[in-house]
Amino acid sequence: MVEESGRPIQIQRYSAQEMLFNSLNFLLFFIIVYSAYRVLPHRGQNYLLLIASYYFYACWDWRFLGLIWLSTLVDFLCGLKIHNAVSQSQRRLFLTISVGVNLGVLAFFKYFNFFMENLQALATSAGWQLDDVTLNIILPMGISFYTFQTMSYTIDIYRKRLEPTRHFGDFALFVAFFPQLVAGPIERAARLLPQVAKERVITRKQLSDGLWLVFFGFFLKVFVADNLAEVANAAFDPSAQVSGDVALMGVYAFAFQIFGDFAGYSGIAIGLSKLMGFELMTNFRFPYLVTNPSDFWKHWHISLSSWLRDYLYIPLGGSRGGNFSLYRNLILTMLLGGLWHGAAWTFVIWGAYQGGILIVHRMLKPHLDKITFSGLGGSAWWLLRVIFMFQVICVGWLFFRAQSVEQIGLMLSSILSMSSISSVAIFYAMQIVFFTWVLLLLQIMQIRRDDLLATQKLSAGRKAVLFAGMFFLMATWGEYGGQEFIYFQF
Amino acid sequence: MRYLANLATQLPWSFYLQFFAWLALLLALFLIVRKKKISGRSVIYAVIGVLVLRLFLFGNPFSWTVYSYLLNLDDVGLWNRAILYRERFRYMERPENVQYLAVGSSQVEAMFGEYDRMDEGNRLVVFSLPGMKPMSYVLYREHIASYKPKTVILYLSEFGFGRAPKYGQWKMAPAQGLYTWRLYSLVKDGLGDESFGSEFSQMVVGNWFPEYKYKFVFRSLLDKVLGKQEAVNARKLSDIPESEWFDMSLENFKNLTDKYIGFHLRFLEEFIRFCQDEKIDVVIVEGDYHPSGYSEENLELNKVVRQELMTLANDYGHVKFVPRKAAYEVKAEHFRDGTHVKAAAGLEFTRKLLGYMERSGSQGQDQEMVHSLR
Numbered sequence: 001m002v003e004e005s006g007r008p009i010q011i012q013r014y015s016a017q018e019m020l021f022n023s024l025n026f027l028l029f030f031i032i033v034y035s036a037y038r039v040l041p042h043r044g045q046n047y048l049l050l051i052a053s054y055y056f057y058a059c060w061d062w063r064f065l066g067l068i069w070l071s072t073l074v075d076f077l078c079g080l081k082i083h084n085a086v087s088q089s090q091r092r093l094f095l096t097i098s099v100g101v102n103l104g105v106l107a108f109f110k111y112f113n114f115f116m117e118n119l120q121a122l123a124t125s126a127g128w129q130l131d132d133v134t135l136n137i138i139l140p141m142g143i144s145f146y147t148f149q150t151m152s153y154t155i156d157i158y159r160k161r162l163e164p165t166r167h168f169g170d171f172a173l174f175v176a177f178f179p180q181l182v183a184g185p186i187e188r189a190a191r192l193l194p195q196v197a198k199e200r201v202i203t204r205k206q207l208s209d210g211l212w213l214v215f216f217g218f219f220l221k222v223f224v225a226d227n228l229a230e231v232a233n234a235a236f237d238p239s240a241q242v243s244g245d246v247a248l249m250g251v252y253a254f255a256f257q258i259f260g261d262f263a264g265y266s267g268i269a270i271g272l273s274k275l276m277g278f279e280l281m282t283n284f285r286f287p288y289l290v291t292n293p294s295d296f297w298k299h300w301h302i303s304l305s306s307w308l309r310d311y312l313y314i315p316l317g318g319s320r321g322g323n324f325s326l327y328r329n330l331i332l333t334m335l336l337g338g339l340w341h342g343a344a345w346t347f348v349i350w351g352a353y354q355g356g357i358l359i360v361h362r363m364l365k366p367h368l369d370k371i372t373f374s375g376l377g378g379s380a381w382w383l384l385r386v387i388f389m390f391q392v393i394c395v396g397w398l399f400f401r402a403q404s405v406e407q408i409g410l411m412l413s414s415i416l417s418m419s420s421i422s423s424v425a426i427f428y429a430m431q432i433v434f435f436t437w438v439l440l441l442l443q444i445m446q447i448r449r450d451d452l453l454a455t456q457k458l459s460a461g462r463k464a465v466l467f468a469g470m471f472f473l474m475a476t477w478g479e480y481g482g483q484e485f486i487y488f489q490f
Numbered sequence: 491m492r493y494l495a496n497l498a499t500q501l502p503w504s505f506y507l508q509f510f511a512w513l514a515l516l517l518a519l520f521l522i523v524r525k526k527k528i529s530g531r532s533v534i535y536a537v538i539g540v541l542v543l544r545l546f547l548f549g550n551p552f553s554w555t556v557y558s559y560l561l562n563l564d565d566v567g568l569w570n571r572a573i574l575y576r577e578r579f580r581y582m583e584r585p586e587n588v589q590y591l592a593v594g595s596s597q598v599e600a601m602f603g604e605y606d607r608m609d610e611g612n613r614l615v616v617f618s619l620p621g622m623k624p625m626s627y628v629l630y631r632e633h634i635a636s637y638k639p640k641t642v643i644l645y646l647s648e649f650g651f652g653r654a655p656k657y658g659q660w661k662m663a664p665a666q667g668l669y670t671w672r673l674y675s676l677v678k679d680g681l682g683d684e685s686f687g688s689e690f691s692q693m694v695v696g697n698w699f700p701e702y703k704y705k706f707v708f709r710s711l712l713d714k715v716l717g718k719q720e721a722v723n724a725r726k727l728s729d730i731p732e733s734e735w736f737d738m739s740l741e742n743f744k745n746l747t748d749k750y751i752g753f754h755l756r757f758l759e760e761f762i763r764f765c766q767d768e769k770i771d772v773v774i775v776e777g778d779y780h781p782s783g784y785s786e787e788n789l790e791l792n793k794v795v796r797q798e799l800m801t802l803a804n805d806y807g808h809v810k811f812v813p814r815k816a817a818y819e820v821k822a823e824h825f826r827d828g829t830h831v832k833a834a835a836g837l838e839f840t841r842k843l844l845g846y847m848e849r850s851g852s853q854g855q856d857q858e859m860v861h862s863l864r
Contacts (some may be wrong), residue, residue: 012532024691024695048795063783115548136629185587208530234809423717423721424721424722425718426721427717427718427721427722428719430716431716434712434716458532459533460532460535461532461535463532463533463535463536464531464534464535464536464538465536465539467532467533467539468535468536468537468543469535469541469700471536471540471542472543475699475701475705476701476702476704476705476707476708477705477708477709477712478702478705480692480702
């Protein structure tokens with residue numbers, strides 16, 4: 001884990017070819033697990049899932065299983081202790097232990113080098129010389145996801161919103177459930193634990209919805225995200241000085257890449273869980289068809305944004321206490337949300353930007369609400385706001401995807417000083433259109449019916465055309481290079 | 491359009507029978523599912539839709555003719571261009587009374603192609619794919635046997651044996667069915683620890699999903715429609731002058747290694763055994779290349795490969811080995827680049843080789859020649 005000291009920050013990435021959802025290895029793994037799952041009784045199913053989950057994680061890096069076990073053990077015991085504590089101070093003590101262990105592990109593996117490096121830079125600028133104490137640390141897969149998930153368990157017990165489970169195996173499965181272990185959705189114990197504990201009945205609807213979600217998730221990953229990765233990678237290549245028009249296309253491509261990648265992963269996770277009788281929370285709705293930042297966060301990475309709302313923003317005071325505290329709480333929440341994604345100033349800037357646009361929206365909301373149109377005018381006004389909001393979101397994606405603060409500056413200035421459109425940018429633009437049109441059509445259908453599973457309600461003939469068409473697009477134009485999911489690195 | 495109309499008349503009736511039988515079967519299935527209101531209809535309809543789409547996009551020579559008309563060398567590259575041709579002619583009836591079938595890479599096409607084009611009696615026919623190596627003989631064994639040749643001519647040397655198998659080409663091979671298992675063990679044993687799983691998986695997936703297997707067609711069409719080549723200012727293959735091709739081809743001789751000889755031999759022997767079962771004689775003609783590639787290392791490698799080929803010829807009664815220069819000596823001036831001979835030289839070589847084989851027979855060893863090599 002800690003391999004060598006005295007080296008500059010170096011967060012290593014996994015080769016990650018082993019257990020990607022979009023790999024044959026995973027397909028084989030799931031077929032074996034699922035076949036056994038369907039014939040086992042409830043308790044046997046839970047033990048099977050637990051072993052399978054640990055095996056799934058060990059395929060990435062078995063050394064970090066110890067961290068999952070540590071989180072599991074500490075939070076299981078702390079949960080019981082908090083519940084059984086006789087005094088408030090005892091309750092607080094065990095909550096502190098739980099949160100401390102989780103955040104301590106997270107801080108060490110994710111933020112230690114970032115902190116030390118910046119401390120050193122600060123000291124140097126003040127004229128002091130500090131020894132180099134950065135470490136060569138490998139970021140454990142999914143650590144940000146499962147630590148947040150287990151922390152919510154003890155916090156909810158502390159708040160007396162949840163009874164602790166007495167079954168260690170059930171709790172271990174809640175922490176390590178393989179479909180959502182490495183990239184979410186970040187589940188709440190109140191929702192997932194009862195499903196673990198209770199005997200599950202797999203309905204026909206769950207099977208059909210689950211299969212559709214897995215299929216659609218694959219489509220988002222291999223057709224949308226991995227194809228657009230090529231455009232985004234070219235535009236964000238720090239060694240290449242790209243023109244403003246290409247940079248702009250790169251940002252648009254990344255907007256759809258990250259959506260396809262992460263929503264695709266979440267869809268597959270939710271779909272696989274449905275096939276096993278579990279209901280996970282929705283993680284994405286139609287985030288690019290919203291008209292303001294507040295709605296964006298109700299549609300994007302919902303499991304994280306609601307976690308931050310419930311365990312950070314509201315405890316900080318939320319919207320109570322006047323405008324200043326509201327703005328402060330928004331900024332703090334989004335800054336930490338940015339840092340959750342990674343230890344880099346680009347994420348801090350992204351978080352601050354998200355906080356900033358939320359504040360601006362709060363300020364403008366009373367005025368914007370007064371502007372109303374009816375009929376076609378209303379639709380045009382909605383579309384105008386959606387397009388504007390998409391640009392606002394894309395500025396954020398530039399901060400998020402950039403390799404450094406310098407690159408943010410370079411790309412922003414090249415986009416703002418753009419004077420012509422090159423043939424490369426036109427080619428990229430057409431690629432973006434080609435690889436996103438199906439997604440956009442489906443999202444429009446979903447938003448019109450306000451139903452993420454709207455396609456399931458189509459007639460058999462229409463559904464067949466949709467399935468066959470998507471299958472054809474996926475098989476012929478899909479990228480099957482085994483590209484890692486972006487959120488694995490968080 | 492006229493070409494397509496001509497093609498329609500040249501196709502064997504068995505093609506139309508098969509094509510329309512499939513359509514009728516799928517239509518019948520669709521009607522049954524609709525009438526019986528079977529649950530999960532949408533998925534069954536989708537599968538039927540995909541199969542119909544397959545028939546129209548991949549399962550007939552007309553679509554392949556359209557693809558090869560739309561996509562040129564610059565759009566798809568050498569290998570894929572050859573695949574377009576292969577698919578286009580797959581449905582045609584094979585020439586009758588084929589005595590010799592020359593099988594191999596573009597070297598084979600250069601060496602035997604001119605004779606094939608001039609030979610109206612189909613005495614010798616060529617089946618070649620760019621970069622074809624012994625593994626591809628095995629992958630295309632059924633296709634090769636479908637010509638019903640009396641003798642298969644292979645053109646092999648250290649130039650092919652000294653290079654790594656082209657994993658990317660596995661996917662494009664015909665579906666292997668149950669033979670996949672045999673193939674897996676051959677590849678696994680042949681490559682040892684080397685990672686081949688991903689390419690092998692791609693081949694297996696490609697066997698089941700032609701949409702995936704032939705995705706280069708649609709990707710290239712998309713790139714063409716979107717103007718990728720002009721946008722990224724990519725250099726066209728067709729713009730490369732002959733002199734540069736020559737220099738590039740000489741690069742091929744620099745990194746020949748003995749590392750893959752065992753792997754190639756394993757597949758060559760498998761193919762030889764297949765030919766034995768099919769009662770097809772095999773003539774292994776020792777291949778040649780431009781003398782500027784005759785480095786000391788390559789000549790050493792030549793001895794090793796030649797010895798292995800002679801051993802095979804001794805072990806199998808239906809195999810004959812014809813050493814380099816036995817029938818006709820190819821000289822530097824005969825080459826148009828480092829590996830391919832000019833058409834006239836190829837024609838001359840083929841004539842001499844066929845004459846040589848008729849004198850010495852296509853089986854058994856020319857003991858005098860073999861002895862002189864030892």
